[in-house]
Amino acid sequence: MSWFRRTRPPRVRRQKKKEIPDGLWLKCDKCGEIIYRKELLQNLSICTKCGFHFRINSRQYVEILLDDGAIEEIDADLATTDPLGFPDYRAKLREAQTRTGLREGITSGRGRIGGHPVVFAVTDFEFMGGSMGSLVGEKVARAIRLATQERLPLIIVTASGGGMRMQEGILSLMQMAEPSAALGDLGRSRIPYIVVLTDPTMAGVMASFASLGDVILAEPGALLGFAGPRVIQQTIGEELPPGFQRSEFLLEHGMIDKVVSRKELKATIANILDFFGIDRRAEPHERDELRATE
Ligand SMILES: [Zn+2]
Numbered sequence: 001m002s003w004f005r006r007t008r009p010p011r012v013r014r015q016k017k018k019e020i021p022d023g024l025w026l027k028c029d030k031c032g033e034i035i036y037r038k039e040l041l042q043n044l045s046i047c048t049k050c051g052f053h054f055r056i057n058s059r060q061y062v063e064i065l066l067d068d069g070a071i072e073e074i075d076a077d078l079a080t081t082d083p084l085g086f087p088d089y090r091a092k093l094r095e096a097q098t099r100t101g102l103r104e105g106i107t108s109g110r111g112r113i114g115g116h117p118v119v120f121a122v123t124d125f126e127f128m129g130g131s132m133g134s135l136v137g138e139k140v141a142r143a144i145r146l147a148t149q150e151r152l153p154l155i156i157v158t159a160s161g162g163g164m165r166m167q168e169g170i171l172s173l174m175q176m177a178e179p180s181a182a183l184g185d186l187g188r189s190r191i192p193y194i195v196v197l198t199d200p201t202m203a204g205v206m207a208s209f210a211s212l213g214d215v216i217l218a219e220p221g222a223l224l225g226f227a228g229p230r231v232i233q234q235t236i237g238e239e240l241p242p243g244f245q246r247s248e249f250l251l252e253h254g255m256i257d258k259v260v261s262r263k264e265l266k267a268t269i270a271n272i273l274d275f276f277g278i279d280r281r282a283e284p285h286e287r288d289e290l291r292a293t294e
Pocket residue numbers: 028029030031032033047048049050051052
């Protein structure tokens with residue numbers, strides 16, 4: 001027997017999953033309470049005992065945040081390609097598509113929040129970790145350009161733990177620039193951009209459109225940052241403070257504007273739009289006419 005043969009398979013440490021497993025009951029990751037699944041869903045997937053926010057998908061955010069849960073989708077027909085011929089990428093895409101029923105890890109379009117017409121986009125952690133490939137970046141950029149053209153406030157919800165999509169290599173990294181440049185135009189047009197960071201938002205997504213909001217909101221306890229805590233710890237060789245890279249820590253250090261419970265999210269966004277003086281009812285073309293008479 002050769003000396004290098006493994007007698008046992010290597011132990012792989014898996015991260016605790018925070019998605020809600022199937023079944024009637026489930027255990028809260030934070031407080032350990034056994035919760036009735038139906039009750040949790042009615043509570044927007046927030047633990048009834050400790051307030052822990054379970055991850056939810058893009059459809060649920062559309063349902064919770066947009067009036068009547070309605071979105072008029074744009075670019076829904078665009079499809080991701082495999083530009084580098086990366087091994088297994090097509091199979092992984094197909095698997096994610098079948099499992100989530102989505103074509104890509106982002107949904108974008110027009111909708112209303114508290115009566116305000118908005119352009120809305122949301123990434124989905126269930127689709128390859130919400131990572132940003134060429135198409136996700138393109139759809140974010142198109143949503144931003146639509147908001148600029150129609151002079152509608154832009155709301156983006158992120159759940160992108162994967163950062164950039166490694167199967168698309170440099171082509172995905174290049175997409176950090178396009179939404180960022182488009183946001184520059186949006187800002188110069190004086191149209192507000194509100195971003196909602198949810199667990200987790202990391203890496204290239206955080207380093208591009210996720211951190212460029214005029215107002216940056218975050219759900220409680222979300223993991224938010226560029227490099228992950230383990231990488232930082234190994235690089236600097238020091239213990240990190242408790243709560244590092246969680247929403248509350250970032251708020252304390254001035255990186256975000258407000259930590260908002262999922263239950264308050266819609267009302268908070270609507271209030272901010274009120275504050276910016278965005279007309280609740282007017283359609284884009286009516287707003288143009290209003291401006292013409294000013
Ligand atoms: Zn709990």
